[in-house]
Amino acid sequence: MNAVHPLSSTPEPDLLDALHTQHQRLNAALEATPRQEWRNQYHPDLSPMGWHYAHCHFIEAVWLQERILGNAPCQQHDWHxxxxxxxxxxxxxxxxxxxAERLLTWGRECQERHRRLLREDPQVRQHPLLEQDYLVGFLxxxxxxxxESLEQVRWWAQLTRPTPPVPVPTRPRTTTWPTTDWAWIPGGEASVGSDAVITFDNxxxxxxxxxxxxxxxSHPVSNAEIIAFVESGGYAPEEHWGPDGEAWLERTGVSAPxxxxxxxDGTRVQTLPDGTHTLEPEAPAVGLSWFEANAYARWANARLPHEHEWEHAARSGILRDTGHVWEWCANTFQPYPCFRPFPYDEYSAPWFDGAHYVLRGGSAWSDPLLKRPTMRNFFTPDKRHVFSGFRLARSL
Incomplete structure (x- = not known):
């Protein structure tokens, strides 16, 4: 195990309470899943809902029981x-x-036992990984x-229905904006990254x-703007797609988000995890790959922002409506200077492969724990199910 990073003294939320909240959300998610669906794999990229539930509790047990307390792996040897x-x-x-019943029983037992260890056990509390409750926040x-992955599974479960259900009314929104709301930012030095306790190694x-x-x-690209792209023939394999995007387009046959x-009757709707909704013109578009985002940007005589530009604008208070969709950035996922893998080598390092692109901001399906200006999500450019949209940038 790697040495513990020096941690910031910045006050953090009560992370044990945050962990308890996630436990409750996990229980509610499995309880709400129809028993005939929780084992199903709806897409090759996504695990069954029940596996996500079990994996979370297993990972807690690995960190607390095996790596901190030094206990032998559970007798259920096949769990690993x-x-x-x-x-x-x-x-x-x-x-x-x-x-599912056994999973829920086991999960609740794990939750109670693990929270007790994290609150009270001297050996656990004195471990370097518990400095400022780092491991609690990590879990x-x-x-x-x-x-959030569970919601992606629910999305694909909805999409496997043979016909779309009757659309529910448009969800209310409290903000509106023009479609040309550009903010001009002077060049210069900016700071990126964070040393706060509740951050990942990358x-x-x-x-x-x-x-x-x-x-x-200032705002993400909207449904209305994507409709204009679709209706103008933007999904035809033209120059704005580039060679890789054009190959992806021809391989998949995609023609809309x-x-x-x-x-x-011509009404455009979109199926999401909670059902099918009439497309709201001003809402941020979701369900777009990096290839689609990049093609739209080029078609609109713009580009995707670099993640440093995005973070600087977010910290400066310029960006609006973040947290509705994960926003694709132009650059691939790479290590920051002085990067050290933590708390284990494989969390970020394997994905610095030049094939994963950065997304920022969080989505409507993300927990607030993940919605911070420095949070770096990352996926390959073909992924569309990760609640992803984008905003535009231009060089001056």
Missing amino acids: TLYFPELSPKWRRGGRLPS AQHHAMHL ERSPHPVTLEPYAIR LGWWRLR
Whole structure:
């Protein structure tokens, strides 16, 4: 295990309370899942809902029981080959899960036992990983990410229905904005990254960067703007897609964001985890790959922002409506200077491969724990199910 990073003295939220909240959300998620669905794998990229629930509790047990207390692995020796992702192909996971009732019972027992250890056990409390409750926050965020993955599974479950259900009314919104709301930002030195306790290793080591002057949209690209792109033939394999985007487009046959439908009367709707909604023109568009975001930006005579530009604008209070969709950035996921893997080597380092692109901001399905200016999400450019949209930037 790597040495513990020096931690910031910045006050943090009560992380034990945050972990308890995630436990309650996990229980509610599994309880609300129809028993005929919780083992199902709806997409090759996504695990069954029941696996996400079990994996979260297993990871807690690994950190607390095995790595901190030094206990032998649980007698259920096959748990490691089921709940460690690298040892368990997604397609095999559903059939190996215990019943939902057993999972819920075991999960609640784990939750109570683990919270007691984190609150009271001297050996646990004195471990370097518990400095300022770092491990508690790490586990709470880990669970929050898997809960968002559960919503992605629900999305695909909705999308497998043979016909779209009757659309529910448009969800109310409290903000409106023009579609040309550009903010001009002078170049110069900016700071990115954070040393706060509740950050992941790829965010740590705050450091200065030099930015050229740029403009960035105050709001994400909206459904209305994507409709205009669709209706103008933007999904035709033209120059704005670039070679890789054009190859992806021709391979997939995509012609609109994920979950978009058109009813017989011409109404455009989108299926989301909670059902099918009439498209609201001003709402941030969601269900877009990096290829689609980049093609739209080029078609609109703009570009995607670099993640440093995005973070600087977010910290400056310029960005509006963040946290509705994860926002694709132009650059691939790379380590910051002085990066050190923590609390284990494989959390970020394997994904510095030049094939994963950065997303920022969080989505409507993200827990508030994950919605901070420095949070770096990352996926390959073909992924559309990760509640992703984008905003535009331009060089000045």
